[in-house]
Amino acid sequence: EPGEVARGKKNGLDYLFHLYEQCREFLIQVQNMAKDRGEKCPTKVTNQVFRYAKKAGASYINKPKMRHYVHCYALHCLDEQVSNELRRAFKERGENVGAWRQACPKPLVAIAARQGWDIDA
Known part of the structure; x- marks a missing residue:
């Protein structure tokens, strides 16, 4: 939370x-x-x-940790509400931060697609 x-x-x-x-x-x-x-x-x-x-x-x-969570921070910057909802949902299910971290790229890709951004570049 x-x-x-x-x-x-x-x-x-x-x-x-x-x-x-x-x-x-x-x-x-x-x-x-x-x-x-x-x-x-x-x-x-x-x-x-x-x-x-x-x-x-x-x-x-910590550089490795910063690189590890970069997609989560990007989601937080682009749509804080979605980021917070995702955090809350994972906490309510009792899942750990690692599971939440792995879920962050999916909404980020959806945002990029809506905006027409090439996130592979």
Whole structure:
């Protein structure tokens, strides 16, 4: 559920989504530095951004976990209501976060199809 604490730890889904927001901020910082130096500008969160985040003291950002849940965060950004309904349904059935994570791409593909986006590119 949104806003729910995950067993009192900083590992709930809301916290995970907060980490994605932090990655976005680090990406913007890296882009600005690249522009100032006249270098090629990254358009997505790359290893360069993760390295910068680590240097900035955000070593708690776990790259494998971030990549693991990227479809869930994309769904959350594009349709927060559908994302929350999916989270609630899986919780009510007693299913774990892994099952929820595997279900996230399906509504995401439906959104992409309605918008005419090529998500394989």
